[in-house]
Amino acid sequence: MKRTLILLLQAAAVLLLTAACQADLLTEQDETLIPDPSAPIELSGSAPIETEASGVVTRADGDRLPFTLYAVPSSSSSWPAAPYINKVDATLASGSGTARAISFSPAAYWPVGGQSLKFIGVMKANGATTLSSGSVSLTAGKGEDKDVLLSNNFTGNKSNHSGSMTFNRLMARLIVKPGADNKQVVTCNINGGSSSATYNVLTEATSNQSGTYTINYSTNSDSQTYYLIPGTEISELTNVAAGGTYKGTIQLTNNSGANTSFTTTAGYSYTIEVTASQVKLTITTNNSIGWENGGDINLQ
Structure with a gap:
């Protein structure tokens, strides 16, 4: 009797194990990417x-x-x-x-x-x-x-x-240009943040920032567009010279003349205007704009 009971228990265990394996197999089959x-x-x-x-994008495709x-x-x-x-x-x-x-x-x-x-x-x-x-x-x-x-x-x-x-x-845009009333050649440097990084499309995180990107700008170049890695803080221009006179470091100001700064955000555009008259050098920035707005890339 005892031997019969043991055999029955063993058989039941085998059946339970088989059912469990089949359930696992069905689950695996449901989850396969067929x-x-x-x-x-x-x-x-x-x-x-x-x-x-x-800034119209010109494409050949x-x-x-x-x-x-x-x-x-x-x-x-x-x-x-x-x-x-x-x-x-x-x-x-x-x-x-x-x-x-x-x-x-x-x-x-x-x-x-x-x-x-x-x-x-x-x-x-x-x-x-x-x-x-x-x-x-x-x-x-x-x-x-x-x-x-x-x-x-x-x-x-x-x-x-x-x-x-x-x-x-994924990038921020910076436009640097001479102001409408600029009367002298101005040269300067701007710290453009990291020169390279990677963006993980699943975690949506930026990492591996390395190097330093330095913008070298001259009003002789008129308006210039730069693409910066988000998270770049800009508050000043360095090595500024106006009309051949060295000015050193100049703080950014807003339209009211107060010192200001900004930190770049992906999909946003920022503008810095450099204006030098005979007696005054002003460097202003306006509010950022949503660079995403507008519709489609213009194909020409």
């Missing part, structure tokens, strides 16, 4: 514009904005070794609105198990760029290749994928 060939992924999106005539497309499970807290969509060439149609068509090749399909995906797109104002282990490189300087745009805010699955990919700028 594409459903009957459910193609279709995307749309939008990107901001540069509206100033002096017609009426579409090229970018690099990625997708990872929405639950990912770190970049996976094999993203669901990995480094695929894509384009965003020009025009207006938030639902402009996105084309990419090869085609991709929603996971059969219904798992949600987070879509990531990265571009520069003058063309596509790529990620490295889930991070994009940021470099301070002049030129549209420094203007990096990222979309990492759209998540969807096979049964619920309304919405679109919205691209936002």
Whole structure:
């Protein structure tokens, strides 16, 4: 009798273990990222514009904005070794609105198990760029290749994928120009913060800041545009010379003449005006503007 009871208990244990293994297997199968060939992924999106005539983005790729497309499970807290969509060439149609068509090749399909995906797109104002282990490189300087745009805010699955990919700028913009009443050649330096950094598209954190970017400006150059890594504090100009006379360090002032400073924020634009008359040198900055406003990058 005792032997029979032991055998029954052993058999029950085997059945319980088998059921548990099957449950685990079903769970694993539900969570696998197996594409459903009957459910193609279709995307749309939008990107901001540069509206100033002096800053119009000139492109040679017609009426579409090229970018690099990625997708990872929405639950990912770190970049996976094999993203669901990995480094695929894509384009965003020009025009207006938030639902402009996105084309990419090869085609991709929603996971059969219904798992949600987070879509990531990265571009520069003058063309596509790529990620490295889930991070994009940021470099301070002049030129549209420094203007990096990222979309990492759209998540969807096979049964619920309304919405679109919205691209936002990762850099801040600084415009330095002579004031309307400037009468002398002024030269100066501006501390532009870190020269390089990386931005993690999942944690949305900037790290690995290194180097120092120094702006060398002359009013002989008229208006100049610089792209700066966010978090750069600017309160003064150094090594200032006006009309050949060395002035040293000059504090920024606001329109009321009081000393001021600002810290750059991604997607915002700042302007410094340098004005030297025969008796006075003034360096003023206005309020920041939302650089995201406007619509589309102007393609010419």
